[in-house]
Amino acid sequence: MHNYDPASFHTAIEGKLKRKHRTTLEEATDKEIYYSIASIIQDLVMPKWFETNQEIQQNKSKQVYYISMEFLIGRLIESNLQNCGLLDICNQTLLDLGRRPERIYEQEHDAALGNGGLGRLAACFLDSIASLGYAGHGSGIRYRYGLFEQRIIHGNQVELPDYWLKEEYPWETRKPDEAVEIRFGGTVHEHKRRDGSLEISYENTDSVMAVPYDVPVLGYHNEVVNTLRLWSAELSPAENKGLSASDQQYYHHLDHIHSIEQISGFLYPDDSTFEGKELRLKQQYFLVSATIKNIIANFRRNHDLPLSMMPEYTVIQINDTHPSLAVPELMRILMDEEGYGWEKAWQITTNLLAYTNHTTLSEALEKWPVSMIQNLLPRLYMIIHEINERFCEQIYTTHPELRDKIHELAIISYEQIHMAHLAIVGSFSVNGVAKIHTEILKNKEMKNFYTLYPKKFNNKTNGITHRRWLQQVNPCLASKITDVIGPRWVHEPHKLMNLLRYTNDAPFLETMKDCKQHSKHLLAKYVYEQQGVKLNTDSIFDVQIKRLHEYKRQLMNVFHIIYLYNELKDNPNMDITPRTFIFAAKAAPSYHLAKEVIKLIHHVASVVNNDPDIKDKLKVVFLENYNVSLAEKIIPAAEVSEQISTASKEASGTGNMKMMMNGAITCGTLDGANIEIRDFVGDDNIFIFGLTAEQVLDYYAHGGYDAKSIYHADVRVKRVLDQLNGGVFGSQEIEFKDLFYNIMYHNDPFFVLKDFGPYVETHEMIDRAYRDQNHWQRMAATNIAHSGKFSSDRTIMEYVSDIWKL
Ligand SMILES: *Cc1c(COP(=O)(O)O)cnc(C)c1O
Numbered sequence: 001m002h003n004y005d006p007a008s009f010h011t012a013i014e015g016k017l018k019r020k021h022r023t024t025l026e027e028a029t030d031k032e033i034y035y036s037i038a039s040i041i042q043d044l045v046m047p048k049w050f051e052t053n054q055e056i057q058q059n060k061s062k063q064v065y066y067i068s069m070e071f072l073i074g075r076l077i078e079s080n081l082q083n084c085g086l087l088d089i090c091n092q093t094l095l096d097l098g099r100r101p102e103r104i105y106e107q108e109h110d111a112a113l114g115n116g117g118l119g120r121l122a123a124c125f126l127d128s129i130a131s132l133g134y135a136g137h138g139s140g141i142r143y144r145y146g147l148f149e150q151r152i153i154h155g156n157q158v159e160l161p162d163y164w165l166k167e168e169y170p171w172e173t174r175k176p177d178e179a180v181e182i183r184f185g186g187t188v189h190e191h192k193r194r195d196g197s198l199e200i201s202y203e204n205t206d207s208v209m210a211v212p213y214d215v216p217v218l219g220y221h222n223e224v225v226n227t228l229r230l231w232s233a234e235l236s237p238a239e240n241k242g243l244s245a246s247d248q249q250y251y252h253h254l255d256h257i258h259s260i261e262q263i264s265g266f267l268y269p270d271d272s273t274f275e276g277k278e279l280r281l282k283q284q285y286f287l288v289s290a291t292i293k294n295i296i297a298n299f300r301r302n303h304d305l306p307l308s309m310m311p312e313y314t315v316i317q318i319n320d321t322h323p324s325l326a327v328p329e330l331m332r333i334l335m336d337e338e339g340y341g342w343e344k345a346w347q348i349t350t351n352l353l354a355y356t357n358h359t360t361l362s363e364a365l366e367k368w369p370v371s372m373i374q375n376l377l378p379r380l381y382m383i384i385h386e387i388n389e390r391f392c393e394q395i396y397t398t399h400p401e402l403r404d405k406i407h408e409l410a411i412i413s414y415e416q417i418h419m420a421h422l423a424i425v426g427s428f429s430v431n432g433v434a435k436i437h438t439e440i441l442k443n444k445e446m447k448n449f450y451t452l453y454p455k456k457f458n459n460k461t462n463g464i465t466h467r468r469w470l471q472q473v474n475p476c477l478a479s480k481i482t483d484v485i486g487p488r489w490v491h492e493p494h495k496l497m498n499l500l501r502y503t504n505d506a507p508f509l510e511t512m513k514d515c516k517q518h519s520k521h522l523l524a525k526y527v528y529e530q531q532g533v534k535l536n537t538d539s540i541f542d543v544q545i546k547r548l549h550e551y552k553r554q555l556m557n558v559f560h561i562i563y564l565y566n567e568l569k570d571n572p573n574m575d576i577t578p579r580t581f582i583f584a585a586k587a588a589p590s591y592h593l594a595k596e597v598i599k600l601i602h603h604v605a606s607v608v609n610n611d612p613d614i615k616d617k618l619k620v621v622f623l624e625n626y627n628v629s630l631a632e633k634i635i636p637a638a639e640v641s642e643q644i645s646t647a648s649k650e651a652s653g654t655g656n657m658k659m660m661m662n663g664a665i666t667c668g669t670l671d672g673a674n675i676e677i678r679d680f681v682g683d684d685n686i687f688i689f690g691l692t693a694e695q696v697l698d699y700y701a702h703g704g705y706d707a708k709s710i711y712h713a714d715v716r717v718k719r720v721l722d723q724l725n726g727g728v729f730g731s732q733e734i735e736f737k738d739l740f741y742n743i744m745y746h747n748d749p750f751f752v753l754k755d756f757g758p759y760v761e762t763h764e765m766i767d768r769a770y771r772d773q774n775h776w777q778r779m780a781a782t783n784i785a786h787s788g789k790f791s792s793d794r795t796i797m798e799y800v801s802d803i804w805k806l
Helices: 006-021 030-059 077-083 087-096 101-105 117-131 248-264 278-302 307-313 326-337 342-352 370-376 378-398 400-409 419-425 435-445 447-452 466-472 475-485 493-502 506-531 554-570 592-609 628-637 655-661 674-681 693-702 707-713 715-725 737-744 752-771 773-790 792-804
Strands: 063-067 071-074 111-113 136-141 146-153 156-162 180-184 187-192 198-203 206-218 225-235 314-319 353-356 367-369 416-418 429-432 457-459 540-545 579-584 618-622 640-643 665-668
Touching: 006 030, 006 087, 030 077, 030 101, 030 206, 030 225, 030 278, 063 117, 063 278, 071 117, 071 225, 071 628, 077 087, 077 101, 077 117, 077 206, 077 466, 087 101, 117 136, 117 206, 117 225, 117 314, 117 466, 117 792, 136 278, 156 592, 180 278, 187 378, 206 278, 225 248, 225 278, 248 278, 278 307, 278 314, 278 326, 278 370, 307 314, 307 342, 314 342, 314 792, 326 342, 326 353, 326 378, 326 419, 342 353, 353 419, 367 370, 370 378, 370 416, 378 400, 378 419, 400 447, 416 419, 429 435, 429 792, 435 447, 435 457, 435 674, 435 693, 466 475, 466 628, 466 655, 466 773, 475 493, 475 506, 493 773, 493 792, 506 628, 506 773, 540 628, 540 752, 554 579, 554 592, 554 618, 554 715, 554 752, 579 628, 592 618, 592 737, 628 655, 640 655, 655 665, 655 674, 655 773, 665 674, 665 752, 665 773, 674 773, 707 715, 707 737, 707 752, 715 737, 715 752, 752 773, 773 792
Parallel strands: 063 136, 063 314, 136 225, 314 353, 353 429, 429 457, 540 579, 540 640, 579 618, 640 665
Antiparallel strands: 071 111, 111 146, 146 156, 180 206, 187 198, 206 225, 367 416
């Protein structure tokens, strides 16, 4: 893609600094150098971007559109440099200039247009689609404020707005000519034509312009540049009235502009929960309507064919139910604007859409009040109503055995619209994101839908891009791997399996350990700079980084730390392998119990880290503002990967895959993709404990669990809980009463006490296993070898062959 060498790259930066910033290499700030490098990349990318689009048009190849309310892309500078083959040259040039590359790269604001795993998955998928050379585009919202920035003040989470567009974002290109109009509200009129068909018109709608901003998505060393199109809400020019400041209306008009711009104003910070806020519904319709109009326009530009042919050339994947208004919106456009009848429109719609389910947590399932959709989207409501009528009628006639289940299957029931039901009925494919998750969908959560549509259901176990999560974040390890098995694994990640030949190779295991130590030192340095805590780099780095959620059970991890602390206080000479517990997690701002856990981690850290009896044996650190860039710092240094969700709750997890790929050993429950990790690496290379999904679901269905009896029977548990309740951690006795009450009086809904004993024993095994470093490194190498199967390249190839048929 380029023909730079360090000398010409140096000259190029110099030229950019001069022309764009009126400065020199010596005088330039890190930020100016960052912008210069980004601009050099954009110059290389633009023609390739154009050519990729030309090629798609000429080949008329089938395209996939991935619609997602979230794209957690993080920084792009390094991955863009890497994908166009410039990373080494750029690093060398910067070092020659006496600049630290990481200082330059961190000038880019981490783009956090997502909450967690779901949004990061979308970002990894775009990387894999482009790197495998497929024509696939992301479509999302250009939120002016991304996920909040987390600060910790006296142990409490405080949220600050993330105004990531404060400075120019060098990767985006505004495309005003491709803006589309989105209409909300109003009234619907039906006129019967002479032939009996209906003509639909709308009156008094509110118009909003959706203006696209395109971000290039570079394939790895293949000259492919796909597009992530992010939509921004603006005032429709037709509505911009010429009013003077003295006019009463003027202030109303400003309010109106503000309310329109709010549609792409901010990302809702809830992960795995549903909040029925009207603005969120507006965002969803805004994204869906803009994307579909864009897809139809692209189809018309590329083909001289009727829209009924679209499914041959286009497929739309919706990431969770958030974009499931795509079902009625497609129907609306096909019928009201394109003149298709219901049957034909339905056939086109259901052949275009494919739906990915991400959760079975009931609190996350989207259900919008009928009245809200009626008010905001009256025509869509009519269509959803009709879809529901026809669907229920179809069950009644074709599946008499399900007649008494119709109210459970219905799209509209009890004045609510069930978006998952709408998505299943309206698409040709429904996939879960890990084997166990898909099985739970088929046999429990969506059992009746599975009876109706057995062929729609399929599994696509999630993945992560190994280019970012190994090659880029851990260059030391990546180069040692290449030294022994060659570079092919970067293109074909399953080739990492060749590492199995080196699991008994002492020199290789030694170099792996050196890399791990190097990463631990870098992380320790960061922690010291951030919070003045000195980490013992000979201790086990035990890592739990993910959104803070009760089901992910950070609380169980904390209870284990308190237990170890108690043991060491009772017996200061106890023989334990030193441990550093590392946490990072954001809690949804309204999630009280999650915020309490963050506070507890800080209180426990302050007790443990400042107790002279503990010496260097235990350390607890919480790193603030977990995001992609922080994950990139922590993951290479992880040795134990905590994946301890209540079985059946974590659909897949991807943090587990990232850490495995960097040689961490998983300590986990039989949940999500942990199960497939175990199946690949074998029981000897993973630490599995706790209730199975079946047992958990059985307890939920039939009862029989009593948290208090464990409290009374297990002295370790009793002691920890009494300390929690008695003010040992915290400034007053009532400090953590809500956490205590939730376990004791709400019967420990996530089985923390039930799994506590097995968790402690598993950690004792980890403690012993780590003492045999040769054995430990062998386990690490085995994990890395098998991690190729969790590359998102594999996931995308499965989507392509089973769903998208590109
Ligand atoms: C990978 C990733 C996640 C998902 O982590 P899980 O452990 O699978 O929940 C969340 N946030 C960020 C920033 C990530 O990189």
